[in-house]
Amino acid sequence: xxxxxxxxxxxxxxxxxxxxxxxxxxxxxxxxxxxxxxxxxxxxxxxxxxxxxxxxxxxxxxxxxxxxxxxxxxxxxxxxxxxxxxxxxxxxxxxxxxxxxxxxxxxxxxxxxxxxxxxxxxxxxxxxxxxxxxxxxxxxxxxxxxxxxxxxxxxxxxxxxxxxxxxxxxxxxxxxxxxxxxxxxxxxxxxxxxxxxxxxxxxxxxxxxxxxxxxxxxxxxxxxxxxxxxxxxxxxxxxxxxxxxxxxxxxxxxxxxxxxxxxxxxxxxxxxxxxxxxxxxxxxxxxxxxxxxxxxxxxxxxxxxxxxxxxxxxxxxxxxxxxxxxxxxxxxxxxxxxxxxxxxxxxxxxxxxxxxxxxxxxxxxxxxxxxxxxxxxxxxxxxxxxxxxxxxxxxxxxxxxxxxxxxxxxxxxxxxxxxxxxxxxxxxxxxxxxxxxxxxxxxxxxxxxxxxxxxxxxxxxxxxxxxxxxxxxxxxxxxxxxxxxxxxxxxxxxxxxxxxxxxxxxxxxxxxxxxxxxxxxxxxxxxxxxxxxxxxxxxxxxxxxxxxxxxxxxxxxxxxxxxxxxxxxxxxxxxxxxxxxxxxxxxxxxxxxxxxxxxxxxxxxxxxxxxxxxxxxxxxxxxxxxxxxxxxxxx
Amino acid sequence: xxxxxxxxxxxxxxxxxxxxxxxxxxxxxxxxxxxxxxxxxxxxxxxxxxxxxxxxxxxxxxxxxxxxxxxxxxxxxxxxxxxxxxxxxxxxxxxxxxxxxxxxxxxxxxxxxxxxxxxxxxxxxxxxxxxxxxxxxxxxxxxxxxxxxxxxxxx
Numbered sequence: 034x035x036x037x038x039x040x041x042x043x044x045x046x047x048x049x050x051x052x053x054x055x056x057x058x059x060x061x062x063x064x065x066x067x068x069x070x071x072x073x074x075x076x077x078x079x080x081x082x083x084x085x086x087x088x089x090x091x092x093x094x095x096x097x098x099x100x101x102x103x104x105x106x107x108x109x110x111x112x113x114x115x116x117x118x119x120x121x122x123x124x125x126x127x128x129x130x131x132x133x134x135x136x137x138x139x140x141x142x143x144x145x146x147x148x149x150x151x152x153x154x155x156x157x158x159x160x161x162x163x164x165x166x167x168x169x170x171x172x173x174x175x176x177x178x179x180x181x182x183x184x185x186x187x188x189x190x191x192x193x194x195x196x197x198x199x200x201x202x203x204x205x206x207x208x209x210x211x212x213x214x215x216x217x218x219x220x221x222x223x224x225x226x227x228x229x230x231x232x233x234x235x236x237x238x239x240x241x242x243x244x245x246x247x248x249x250x251x252x253x254x255x256x257x258x259x260x261x262x263x264x265x266x267x268x269x270x271x272x273x274x275x276x277x278x279x280x281x282x283x284x285x286x287x288x289x290x291x292x293x294x295x296x297x298x299x300x301x302x303x304x305x306x307x308x309x310x311x312x313x314x315x316x317x318x319x320x321x322x323x324x325x326x327x328x329x330x331x332x333x334x335x336x337x338x339x340x341x342x343x344x345x346x347x348x349x350x351x352x353x354x355x356x357x358x359x360x361x362x363x364x365x366x367x368x369x370x371x372x373x374x375x376x377x378x379x380x381x382x383x384x385x386x387x388x389x390x391x392x393x394x395x396x397x398x399x400x401x402x403x404x405x406x407x408x409x410x411x412x413x414x415x416x417x418x419x420x421x422x423x424x425x426x427x428x429x430x431x432x433x434x435x436x437x438x439x440x441x442x443x444x445x446x447x448x449x450x451x452x453x454x455x456x457x458x459x460x461x462x463x464x465x466x467x468x469x470x471x472x473x474x475x476x477x478x479x480x481x482x483x484x485x486x487x488x489x490x491x492x493x494x495x496x497x498x499x500x501x502x503x504x505x506x507x508x509x510x511x512x513x514x515x516x517x518x519x520x521x522x523x524x525x526x527x528x529x530x531x532x533x534x535x536x537x538x539x540x541x542x543x544x545x546x547x548x549x550x551x552x553x554x555x556x557x558x559x560x561x562x563x564x565x566x567x568x569x570x571x572x573x574x575x576x577x578x579x580x581x582x583x584x585x586x587x588x589x590x591x592x593x594x595x596x597x598x599x600x601x602x603x604x605x606x607x608x609x610x611x612x613x614x615x616x617x618x619x620x621x622x623x624x625x626x627x628x629x630x631x632x633x634x635x636x637x638x639x640x641x642x643x644x645x646x647x648x649x650x651x652x653x654x655x656x657x658x659x660x661x662x663x664x665x666x667x668x
Numbered sequence: 669x670x671x672x673x674x675x676x677x678x679x680x681x682x683x684x685x686x687x688x689x690x691x692x693x694x695x696x697x698x699x700x701x702x703x704x705x706x707x708x709x710x711x712x713x714x715x716x717x718x719x720x721x722x723x724x725x726x727x728x729x730x731x732x733x734x735x736x737x738x739x740x741x742x743x744x745x746x747x748x749x750x751x752x753x754x755x756x757x758x759x760x761x762x763x764x765x766x767x768x769x770x771x772x773x774x775x776x777x778x779x780x781x782x783x784x785x786x787x788x789x790x791x792x793x794x795x796x797x798x799x800x801x802x803x804x805x806x807x808x809x810x811x812x813x814x815x816x817x818x819x820x821x822x823x
Contacts, residue, residue: 090785090803091785093803094782094785094788094789094803094804095781095782095784095785095788096782097760097780097781097782099802238809238810238812238813239813240812240813241812241813241814241815241816244813276809313809314809315806315807315808315809316806316807316808316809316810316811316812317802317803317804317806318799318800318802318803318806318812319802319803323803325803325804325806326806436798436816437816438798438799438812438814438815438816439799440794440797440799440800440802441799441800441807441811441812441816442811442812442813443812446812470812471802474802480793480794480797481758481760481793483793483797484753484754484757484758484793485754485762488750488753488754488757489750492740494685494686494687494688494735494740494749494753495685495686495687495688495735496688496820497688498687498688498753498796499687499688499689499792499796499819499820500819500820502793502796502797503796503797503798503819503820504819506797506798506799507797507798507816507819
């Protein structure tokens with residue numbers, strides 16, 4: 034296809050590819066510093082106004098399968114991966130059902146959203162910091178790799194990330210001791226939080242379901258730690274959704290955040306004209322896939338700040354698919370060619386070239402890689418696209434002996450964090466047990482499936498049907514297991530000229546498997562769930578169908594896993610250009626003015642949902658980009 | 669106009685018995701006219717008339733006997749009754765089985781779909797389980813921490 038490339042006149046300080054949380058944070062930081070910024074977003078700009086956000090909500094109501102991407106447009110020309118496309122990969126031929134080309138042996142079941150605001154539109158909001166040991170997996174356990182930075186290096190950036198997202202939690206409830214975690218080194222307990230620091234908002238109240246599970250608190254569980262059993266504890270989860278802002282102790286007081294002091298946090302409600310809405314969570318019980326009032330953080334809030342701060346120094350172009358990054362002879366990036374399409378869904382576009390001093394790829398762990406591979410970038414380590422990780426997600430569900438009030442409130446407000454660290458990690462993966470607030474919704478399609486069962490099989494009708502529905506659904510409990518996965522060279526995103534989108538861009542080709550480390554962690558977690566159910570008198574209804582796409586076995590027993598939507602590790606940071614794609618501030622080793630920002634930079638995934646760490650890394654990268662621009666200006 | 673339409677009234681009478689909600693509660697959803705339209709679009713006139721004729725029998729002593737005999741176990745009325753219950757509970761039409769359409773006629777409206785965003789939000793299931801429709805009719809900050817409501821009065 035020979036097409037003329039239109040040269041855009043304007044030269045920017047920074048071009049950012051991807052309008053999600055990573056791109057949003059970098060854009061906001063640079064805009065605040067007075068730099069000129071261009072944001073290129075492949076998706077359409079349909080979420081920014083209230084009317085279109087409402088249309089997303091209607092799409093959610095009308096979707097038969099209320100999957101994470103169901104409210105949002107899925108353009109045939111710009112596909113997003115969908116959980117409905119996941120099937121078992123059964124032969125040597127890859128599975129090409131969906132956007133991903135799946136080579137197996139297991140399907141990679143996670144998704145993301147290609148739209149303005151990114152996958153933050155449908156995230157749950159869980160905002161966990163990593164544990165100190167997570168940064169030293171190789172040194173402490175001989176597993177995976179170490180990070181080029183420590184927990185303490187990242188700590189001030191975690192604070193900025195928590196205040197950017199607006200995380201609701203209480204520091205004294207979130208220390209490793211308070212969570213009941215057996216840390217592998219005693220000094221890890223020191224200074225997990227900085228003196229005087231606290232989250233911007235008070236905790237989101239724990240659910241009634243959480244209270245039911247808390248009845249098992251203090252139960253000893255042996256998971257193979259040398260220092261004895263852990264004692265179960267239900268702990269409130271830090272969440273990126275609005276609650277009550279924290280007030281300073283005295284009038285006019287401030288809060289230390291990062292290396293500065295801040296005024297009290299002001300919750301940001303919905304973007305656009307209805308900013309008073311969503312300043313506090315109202316319990317819509319639909320965080321995944323859509324918060325109707327935007328009380329849950331989404332990246333449109335940070336992007337809105339960036340646009341406000343940047344004024345005419347910031348330009349955002351949506352429906353702009355970055356297609357090729359161009360490299361000069363000295364290895365520096367010279368420009369980006371993007372496809373500007375006027376009509377969503379129609380594969381008709383103009384090619385445009387834009388230029389800047391610094392270039393940032395912030396399209397997520399998979400899209401960053403396909404673009405970089407298509408542009409023949411970052412080849413020296415051979416690690417680009419490798420080490421793809423996720424939290425293999427397994428569910429255990431059952432019927433409680435009493436009503437627990439499910440289907441109310443955020444999807445999860447608490448978890449068992451006890452298993453997030455411990456010396457058992459030398460042998461099997463650590464994990465977190467998330468307590469679900471929506472009954473068997475994720476596990477079995479409740480309550481629709483209950484209605485169908487009681488009407489079609491149990492032949493109930495009338496008041497007996499009402500009463501049985503109340504009885505059964507009120508007792509539904511569900512635990513979700515998020516286990517850590519180690520970096521593996523063979524878990525990998527590649528491209529293949531045989532597989533392209535209708536716009537001519539490369540589709541991600543993915544090879545994926547679970548190693549025994551993760552399988553052993555999942556098997557242990559299953560046993561822990563059984564023990565908790567036994568202790569609480571929960572009738573176990575967990576069933577793993579051998580025909581399900583994510584079915585696997587370990588030690589002769591079968592389990593089913595799903596994706597957690599936590600796509601991590603494909604352009605990892607490190608200390609050497611031979612073993613990593615970027616340095617510790619997300620700058621690529623091979624191209625000094627190219628930065629790859631996002632979850633792809635994480636060398637290991639550990640047990641925390643990665644968004645908060647991603648955000649912290651984005652702040653760290655933004656600081657480094659500012660410095661690079663300053664140094665360039667001086668030179 | 670539906671107010672004095674005896675067929676529509678019969679539709680509501682039968683719906684009330686099958687769902688366990690009163691006619692007033694069903695009318696209160698605002699979905700009755702929409703569901704009535706769907707019902708008529710899916711069923712042939714003959715089947716529709718036959719089904720609605722059961723309404724007159726529901727005033728008798730042993731109503732359960734009538735429901736099981738005339739509606740639930742009847743080859744023609746059974747699948748229709750089960751689809752109707754699910755329509756009220758979920759706001760969603762559940763297509764009739766192929767055996768049934770072979771015998772009593774197919775309709776292009778007999779497809780699985782949520783009828784409208786209102787139908788989704790007014791699904792009786794949310795009230796029945798003591799919750800609220802996911803994504804609508806939110807209960808307020810922290811309501812999820814409170815003891816759930818007991819079931820139907822008297823249970």
